Amino acid sequence: xxxxxxxxxxxxxxxxxxxxxxxxxxxxxxxxxxxxxxxxxxxxxxxxxxxxxxxxxxxxxxxxxxxxxxxxxxxxxxxxxxxxxxxxxxxxxxxxxxxxxxxxxxxxxxxxxxxxxxxxxxxxxxxxxxxxxxxxxxxxxxxxxxxxxxxxxxxxxxxxxxxxxxxxxxxxxxxxxxxxxxxxxxxxxxxxxxxxxxxxxxxxxxxxxxxxxxxxxxxxxxxxxxxxxxxxxxxxxxxxxxxxxxxxxxxxxxxxxxxxxxxxxxxxxxxxxxxxxxxxxxxxxxxxxxxxxxxxxxxxxxxxxxxxxxxxxxxxxx
Ligand code: GDP
Ligand code: CA
Numbered sequence: 001x002x003x004x005x006x007x008x009x010x011x012x013x014x015x016x017x018x019x020x021x022x023x024x025x026x027x028x029x030x031x032x033x034x035x036x037x038x039x040x041x042x043x044x045x046x047x048x049x050x051x052x053x054x055x056x057x058x059x060x061x062x063x064x065x066x067x068x069x070x071x072x073x074x075x076x077x078x079x080x081x082x083x084x085x086x087x088x089x090x091x092x093x094x095x096x097x098x099x100x101x102x103x104x105x106x107x108x109x110x111x112x113x114x115x116x117x118x119x120x121x122x123x124x125x126x127x128x129x130x131x132x133x134x135x136x137x138x139x140x141x142x143x144x145x146x147x148x149x150x151x152x153x154x155x156x157x158x159x160x161x162x163x164x165x166x167x168x169x170x171x172x173x174x175x176x177x178x179x180x181x182x183x184x185x186x187x188x189x190x191x192x193x194x195x196x197x198x199x200x201x202x203x204x205x206x207x208x209x210x211x212x213x214x215x216x217x218x219x220x221x222x223x224x225x226x227x228x229x230x231x232x233x234x235x236x237x238x239x240x241x242x243x244x245x246x247x248x249x250x251x252x253x254x255x256x257x258x259x260x261x262x263x264x265x266x267x268x269x270x271x272x273x274x275x276x277x278x279x280x281x282x283x284x285x286x287x288x289x290x291x292x293x294x295x296x297x298x299x300x301x302x303x304x305x306x307x308x309x310x311x312x313x314x315x316x317x318x
Pocket of ligand 1: 009295
């Protein structure tokens with residue numbers, strides 16, 4: 001398949017489709033740009049949850065049960081930290097800690113997140129290019145009714161997404177530059193795929209990085225390359241995580257239609273689950289080409305199947 005593709009991805013949902021695409025597209029034809037709005041410092045270490053989920057997934061090192069962290073993990077360090085009275089709300093396994101220790105050491109000596117990611121991927125045998133959206137700090141802040149503004153992980157993990165969401169802020173978005181290779185990959189691509197990640201807190205931060213929208217051709221009138229998305233909302237629910245809850249709390253009925261509208265003006269094509277066929281006409285009326293599929297990616301076969309559908313729709317838009 002010689003379609004040059006860029007995929008925009010958050011963590012779990014993004015990693016599933018990216019993994020499927022990587023089964024089909026050769027390394028030179030797929031670049032995955034990953035959200036870093038979730039990044040934060042914990043136990044003195046730099047943690048990049050979405051980046052690690054995508055890298056571990058493509059490397060075959062991801063924990064299939066938790067959806068985060070590594071397979072064959074042990075928890076000696078975490079248990080010891082707990083005994084010593086330290087923080088335990090964000091769980092880090094022993095193997096995973098190795099990643100954070102070495103990444104933090106290299107960041108401290110001045111290496112960029114993108115170059116460290118490239119080096120780690122080489123060691124993990126990941127041939128497809130994975131790039132953080134920016135090397136600059138750009139933390140997502142969640143504004144909540146009950147607790148005011150919360151740093152993303154404070155909301156997502158510590159408070160278990162329980163506070164009612166009022167809005168989001170991507171701190172530093174105005175000055176954050178795309179990481180090295182991001183713009184080139186988009187300019188070079190035939191098409192852009194928005195993975196079925198959380199639109200509010202996984203994809204919107206990527207699109208908020210300065211200049212990234214215009215690089216995508218999204219804001220230019222003479223749009224050059226097709227952009228398609230796969231809905232993370234199936235039958236009004238998120239497969240995992242707070243996406244549907246966020247839509248509701250922001251006064252929007254969660255649905256495939258809501259996701260298509262979320263990306264309005266951006267999309268040429270939209271893939272969503274066949275269970276949501278009732279929305280097809282309304283989505284088409286937005287000027288978007290539609291494809292209905294079984295969009296649940298239960299295993300590696302499912303990921304590859306859905307990725308094939310994505311490429312099929314893209315091919316009709318070229
Ligand atoms: P996070 O950063 O780990 O929260 O993950 P993402 O933002 O990348 O993905 C979260 C979204 O993935 C959720 O809204 C889920 O509904 C969606 N998702 C997870 N698995 C699937 C799947 O198999 N199919 C589809 N269509 N969406 C999925
Ligand atoms: Ca995430």
